Amino acid sequence: MNMLVCIKQVPDTTEIRIDPVKNTLIRDGVPSIVNPFDAYALEAAARIKDKDPSSQIVLVSMGPDQAKNALKECLAVGGDKAYLVCDRAVAGSDTLATSYILSCAIKKLEETEGKFDIIFCGKQAIDGDTAQVGPEIAEHLGYPQVTYALEVFAEDDKIKVKKEAEEGNEVIGIKAPCVITVTKPAFDPRYPSIKSKMAANRKEIGMICADDLPEMNRERIGLKGSPTKVKKTFTPPVKSGGVKIHEDSNDATAKKLFDSLVADGII
């Protein structure tokens, strides 16, 4: 299997705080991490490679130079090669423009890495939470897709995907080439070893800039090529008017809660 895994470096949203005075997002000092869903996608690819060691796992990311760190981390847990699409021209892209740029980069990579059987993405990135880039890459490339994958089994060009559905799970059959987006599975991704970390550090990360993608239509990338525009951002309003119930004993607290809920017509 020749597999590509799309990786996004994201701010660790559990570490983000709001400036209480300016009411803005404090981004300084927030650590950058590999998007957790992308790590699950890489693990799904690595498990296929465990069974078929002739497989290749290529990583691609788009972002600033520091996104190399995320790619290095991924090289230490299963990735064989890594590429970073890094260019000012792509800054400000929304999901449609981002997926278009990545689809152009994927076609370019296939010239040297061979055709990819499976393109893996995380279900969504934890900063934007849109879950759009994966299916949009599939559409740009004209490939079939499975979203919300929990486990992926591959044999020749036949692929089986166990996916999360509304009422339980489903097993879907799909043929290569295809796009699969991965949600949180029942297992944790593997950890790097000291040896794999050192090997990853020695690997070169291939840089791709906009000029390397002559087929890419410059009108469809960056802010200009993005149909959605952010009009404003604001911090969510804090709910006011809540009542505190804290009596001398838990017993009295419980009774007061019950009485309040009945009096207010909640239950």
Place this chain on the structure above:
Amino acid sequence: MVAKTKDMWVFVETNEDGSAKNVGLELLTTGRALADKQGGKLVGIVIGHNVDAAVKSSVAYGADTVISVDGKEYEHYTTDAYAKAFYELVEKYGPTSILIGATNTGRDLGPRLSCRLQTGLTADCTSLAIDEDSGNVAWTRPAFGGNLMATILCPDHRPQIGTVRPGVFKKGVPDEARTAEIIKEDIHVAPEEIRTELLEVIKEAAGELVDLEGAEIIVSGGRGVGGPDGFKPIKELAAALGATVGASRAAVDAGWISHAHQVGQTGKTVGPKIYIACGISGAIQHIAGMSSSKTIIAINKDETAPIFNVADYGVVGDLFEILPILTAEIKKLKA
């Protein structure tokens, strides 16, 4: 694509029995006023097999027109068949805006469709308005794990498309006497165009089915429940209320309860009438998944827990003592 009409479309997703999912009816209810402001019709889009019930509900919940596509190939959702049918409808009729429920299906279909149409899509909106300056839909959604809200416009492309999580809006009262224009479109997809195959359906056992998104009342436990046995008083309160049991990520990661129960950013986004958070501190990722609940009751020992910032009733105390009393009182009330 150029809009041919000022119409607002709502994708009314169907259950396997051909009835409408609640989220579609919630969006018709909300879309009613928006369509009027936009100056066009409210149109329900129903794709499936034997979908008369969903068409009827769409009318009752406010659609001026319902366009249905019926065929055996739509009985079970596939990306290829639904994207093709929906795309052909958009090409033919040219709506201005489209609302889609942010279910697993909607989040699979939405980006596929918007990309084919080369237009903008805004995911998981929590409020919708018509921008007075331009007539655009102003789509407001959380980002950065709920730490930030963003209002997004799609000013130069049509149709403008957005998804909305189930439960974010409330469905209205159906009017069975309403009438509407019903259009049946004959669109078929050849088997070879559908490139995925459903091999197996693994339904959760009836007792284990966790319908958090459709629940009216949810009782959730977090780190404060202390272990798998700590969910016992939570399950008992849930049983007394007819509620569904939820959990925070901390409780799921600790292995005390399955991921199917998880509420929050990496779990389900819920909007019940009553949400009771027990021993949940209220990490922003959890709050992002439940803050649209109508009434929030938080029970926590720690008076400074952030969950109290979003609670209508902030109860400070020991859940192991409070829950059994509350459960007993509710049982008495219902007896």
